[in-house]
Amino acid sequence: MGSHLLLAVLLPFASSALLGVWQLYSKESIQKIAGYIASLSILVSFVLFAWMANAIWPNNLVIEFHVGSWMTIGDFSLHANLFFDKLSATLALLVSGIGFLIHIYSMGYMSHDENKAKYFSYLNLFCGFMLVLIQASSIPLLFVGWEGVGVCSFLLIGFWYQDKEKAFAGRKAFIVNRIGDAALIVGMALLFSLVGSLEFASISEFSKVGFPLEGVSPLLLEMIGILIFVGCMGKSAQFPLYVWLPDAMAGPTPVSALIHAATMVTAGVYVLARMSPFYVSFAPHALSFVAFVGALTAFFAATIAVFQKDIKKVLAFSTVSQLGYMVLAMGIGAFSVGVFHLVTHAYFKALLFLGAGSVIHAMSGQQDIHKMGGLKAHIVATSVLFFIGFAAIIGLPFMSGWFSKDMILHALLETGHVYYFGIALLTAFLTAIYMTRLCTLVFLGKPRASTEDLNRIHESPKSMLLPMTVLAILSVVGGMPFLSAHKSLDQFFPTLASKHAIHINEHLLAWSITIAVIFVMLVSIKVFLRKPILAEKGISSFFAREYFINRVSVGLTSVLMRVGSAVAQWFDVDMIDRFVNFLHKxxxxxxxxxxxxxxxxxxxxxxxxxxxxxxxLIFVVGN
Amino acid sequence: MLVPLTHMMTLSFVLFSIGVAGVFIRKDVLTVFLCVELILNAANLAFVAVANAFGDEFGHVAVVTIIAIAAAEAAVGLSIVIKLHSDKKSMKLSSLNELRG
Incomplete structure (x- = not known):
């Protein structure tokens, strides 16, 4: 079965290479069928993963495949091994499944673009690297996938690179991620010096020894935990390294849905889950830091989302906030719940992004929600599907998001984190506010678009609506099978001992929160229907501009760059040049x-x- | 032996010294060139005188060789002088100072 695993991972790469090479030789002939080739390869991958997951799930099996030795240095050798356990299976199914749907959607969305083959080649490459990341059995191989998806993200954000701003957004994403990656590499090196191996299996085995370790400073262990988490902060857009994600919305909307909402940004959460034995055994303080950053990110991104006016920016900050939720769940040791939220979030956030894409498509590129309104009557199918996503994200009863969000809130109380519970609850209300605002401004009320634009509004093609429908169904029922599956996933993770557990009836908690959320939603509908456009001044402009964090960090970077270049110039002119001139003089x-x-x-x-x-002569004769 | 060897060698030495002094002192390229020829002929005279005094044929051979080579040298030297004249429009040796540091 191992070779099937390799095949499933290699197929997207093969398809990507095929499209890439083909378009070099014959650009015209490939454009029409590029989407079909790309989608087919992902579909086959998905089927293979589904088949393998079915085989391993009941008996907790692990499929391993030894691809070969990567490098051997002295007695240290690094193997490129793939493995497939429950956690990998969950994410692999998610990536290939949603990946397939988004390929289909892209065929409609990108139908007017002349570089379709290039686009699908990148998208396939992304899926391939994401699968490597998930399937890797050691951190170095995971890092290959990690960097690979980073490159694909860069390529796809800047897909329309003729636009200077979009190219800049791509670079920004890449550079901000470098900060996290540097920390991850250092953490990896320290971990290697400690464990002597970077295989996940060895790390888990090592973690079983438990604390305290003979002759190892606890500070070092905490530092490894924090450094690895800083890597996750970059990829999973946690405060303060989130600044790249809102700008990443410059890419095509399906890319935002797949990479910057459903899959790539959850890589950090995946790494935390994968490293959970280490965190629980050795780095409890690092884990508290994880929880703190997660809670902070969840809350403050939600406050920003309330004041955004770009439909994709709202969803981007919503993604940052939900990622914070997942990271918070990881930080308090509720690993399986965090993974559960990761999965349900992937369904409804992908759906919301695809819905947003459909709206933008209908409005001929308009992204400002102040200029929309009343679209419900014009694009019925899209609005129905969007409302399902809306219901799932704010947690209306029996939607997938309802289960997962409630489980996180419950876990927060169970582990005794009352303050975090308060923040998470506030975030849930804020989520209801900004999502209600988004839906009200886009679909309800009176149209604010010009009549010219209104006449041009058209429903999206079937290739776009079909994937959205599938995702909508998953957003509704996707939580149910996971209710039992997550229990079996629970055995997979270590448990974190909690001190001040607060026991509360789960159903009572869930329903009281739900009623509060519905109340917030109804009030928001009323408020935003009456006053859809917020004046951008005072406190609201403070929130709309992200607490000036983006501007400050960009400003700080440019100041640092200027100082750096001044120092470098001083050194070059006053030290090196002066020395050389001195010598020559x-x-x-x-x-x-x-x-x-x-x-x-x-x-x-x-x-x-x-x-x-x-x-x-005198000398010679004299002698 | 009509003329003693010492006289011949003295004459050769005087001719050589005149030549060397000329090369150092004279400003005109052509005169310097003539002085170089004088040095050569002083050497020739010394060769012949010594060869005659000791009865060694090698001195005669050397002189004939030097005369042959000097003819070629004179051709090369004169052509350099002509080239110098056409380039610098001057026959002064001091105009050849490109190597000044």
Missing amino acids: ELSLLSRVQSRKRNGKPQTYAAMIVVGLVVL
Whole structure:
């Protein structure tokens, strides 16, 4: 079965390479079928994963495949091994399943683009690297996938690179991620010096020894935990490294849905889940830090989302906030619940992004929600599907998001984190507010678009609506099978001992929160129907501009860059150049004494020759 | 032996010294060139005188060789002088000072 695993991972790469090479030779012929080739490869991958997951799930099996030795240095050797356990299976199904739907959607969305083959080649490459990331059995191989998806993200954000701002957004994403990656590499090196291996299995085995370790400073262990988490902060857009994600919305909308909402940004959460034995055994304080950053990110991204006016920016900040939720769940040791939320979030956030894409498509590229309104009557199918996503994200009863969000809130109380519970609850209300605002401004109320735009509104093609329908069904029922599955996933993770557990009836908690959320939603509908456009001044502009964090961090970066370049210039001009000039000046001073004697007159030279000859002669004869 | 060897060698030395002094002192390229020829012929005279005094044929051979080579040298030297004249429009040796440091 191992070779099937390899095949499932390699198929997207193969398809990507095929499309890439084909379009070099014949750009025209490939455009029409590119989407079909790309989608088919992902579909086959998905089927293979489904088949393998079915085989391993009941008996907790692990499929391993030894691809080969990557490198051997002395007695250290690194293997490129793939493995497939329950956690990998969950994410692999998610990536290939949603990946397939988004490929289908892209065929409709990108139908007017002339670089379809390039687009699908990148998208396939992304899926391939994401699968490597998930299937890798050691951190270095995971890092290959990690960087690979980073590159694909960069390529796809800047897909329309002729637009300067979009190209800039791509670079920004790449560079901000570098910060996290550097920390991850350092953490990886420290971990290797400690464990002597970077295989996940060895790390789990090592973690079973438990604390305290003989001769190892606890500070080092916490530091490894924090460094690895900083890597996750970059990829999973946690505060303060979230700044790239809102800008990443410059890419095509299906890309935002797949990479910047459903899959790639959850890689950090996946790494935390994968490293959970280490965190629980050795780095409890690092884990508290994880929870703190997660709670902070969840809350503050939600406050920003309330004041955004770009439909995709609202969803982007919503994604940051929901990622914070997942990271918070990881931080308090509710790993399986965090993974559960990761999965349900992937369904409804992908749906919401695809819905947003459909709205933008209908409005011929308009993204400002202040200029929409009343679209419900014009694009019925899209609005129905969007409302399902809306219901799932704010947690209306029996939707997938309802289960997962409630489980996180319950876990927060169970582990005794009352403050975090408060923040998470506030975030849930804020989520209801900004999502209600988004839906009200886009679909309800009076149209604010010009009549010219209104006449041009058209429903999206079937290739776009079909994937949305599938995702909508998953958003509704996707939580149910996971209710039992997550229990079996629970055995997979270590348990974190909690001190001040607060026991509360889960159903009572869930329903009281739900009623509060519905109340918030109804009030928001009323408020935003009456006053859809917020004046951008005072406190609201403070929130709309992300607490100025983005501007400050960009400003700080440019200041640092200027200081750095000034220092470099000073060193170059005042140190290196001055030293070289000094050398050349002093040496030429020495040579000038000699060169003065060379007057260029042949007769002087001749006289010198004769004098020299005479001296030699005297010397020879004298002896 | 009509003329003693010392006289011949003295004449050769005087000729050589005149030549060397000329090369050092004279400013005109052509005169310097003539002085170089004088040096050569002083050497020739010394060769012949010594060869005659000791009865060694090698000195005669050397002189004939030097005369042959000097003819070629004179051709090369004169062509350099002509080239110098056409380039610098001057026959002064001091105009050849490109190597000044």
